Amino acid sequence: MEITKRALAEAWQRTAAGQSLLHGVGLPPVALSDDELETCAERLEEAGEDGLCLLLDEGGTVRGHHGPYREVFATRDLEQALYLIAEAAVCRRVGSPEEAADALGRIDPAWGRRFRSGGLDDTETVEACGSDPLEGLAWIARTWREQAPYTNLVFYRAAPGRTVDAERLALLYGADPEQVAAGTRLKDLQAVDGGRAHWDRQGESCCFGQAGGWTFLLYHDTPPGAFADKEAYAALGIEESVRLSATSAKAIYTFDYVRDGRRVDDEWGVLELIWYERGLAPYLRGGELDFLNRAVRRAELDHPEVTNTFELYFHALEESLGLRLPRRDFTEGEVRVAYWARKQG
Incomplete structure (x- = not known):
């Protein structure tokens, strides 16, 4: 299914509904052009925020941006886009990566595994590092x-x-x-x-x-x-x-x-x-x-x-x-x- 602005908004509303961890977290501003993206980024900067802006292109690709020029993700998968939006929101609300992993896991166990792996899915086996970083x-x-x-x-x-x-x-x-x-x-x-x-x-x-x-x-x-x-x-x-x-x-x-x-x-x-x-x-x-x-x-x-x-x-x-x-x-x-x-x- 091609991602549209309406489909993205409705999917985020369903995702956030009933999730106390996402209470009050709205969908990031969605731009349909580079000019709109720049305007969104400027408004966030004026408000003293370093939040996420979304650029939705004609092909249905969702591009996450911090500022008008720094693209941090691009996906045509709606579920993946929802995860990345939630990850950004949760990481700015909690105090540590461990807390973020636990929070995302409470929303969806697969999301918790995905965050812990650092990848875009939860299929990777995660093994704890047994070495001392400072050595x-x-x-x-x-x-x-x-x-x-x-x-x-x-x-x-x-x-x-x-x-x-x-x-x-x-x-x-x-x-x-x-x-x-x-x-x-x-x-x-x-x-x-x-x-x-x-x-x-x-x-x-x-x-x-x-x-x-x-x-x-x-x-x-x-x-x-x-x-x-x-x-x-x-x-x-x-x-x-x-x-x-x-x-x-x-x-x-x-x-x-x-x-x-x-x-x-x-x-x-x-x-x-x-x-x-x-x-x-x-x-x-x-x-x-x-x-x-x-x-x-x-x-x-x-x-x-x-x-x-x-x-x-x-x-x-x-x-x-x-x-x-x-x-x-x-x-x-x-x-x-x-x-x-x-x-x-």
Whole structure:
């Protein structure tokens, strides 16, 4: 059945009727054009609300929007649209993802299961995470927000059975060949002059290594001439890369995932992590990054003791993509480090 504005309104009225949890929750504003959507979004903004607006196109697709430009879901399934509207309403009324899961489960047990899985249906098996988030990738999340130890955390992965060579990668970025060849580690640089010299030059350094099937390279800014040898870079066999970038002075934190030469982003462009709110999926539901939506939801529900959203997000990156950084190597100074090579003349 094609979704119409009337059918959507009547279905929501039936859904909300008799549900105390949805008492007083009306259907979000429904726009039939981009201009109407922009007007709806402006009215919500003027009222100091960050609610959901719906755009119903001629083909009967319901598109959920936060603001006029950020589409958060698109569906031609009426039941799915009702669930997503209810999910948004409940999440803004309760205090935690666990409470939201319980509330949606009281409305419909299938909705509770769906929320817990983080997906768009309730068919997925949900297994609790048995690991400590702060022993994987999330341990670095808080200091990274202040650009410590580095502004950019970049991960590279090749095809199955191959590994991106960490030393070659660092050299192509511009690392000092002598320090790379010598196997210089963080503790070696910290031992010189009580570490003061390294503190002064940390912005000119990078660290690199391998963990969880990925090769990582951490740095502040790349020097001029990085990647000058395009053929050598292509020979590394990189098929996937993930870049996390922090600009603490502007409170801008970005996630950029590239696979097989194209950005995975549902045409949103480089994604700002500042959009992520606990209990709300950060990316387009059912889109290319829905696997990360599901991982974020599981991180929230499995680790209620973790209240920092960046730690939850980083744990979701570990669970969904396998990203890791060796905490002990950083703590004990064993991680490989090199300064950028100085230009001669």
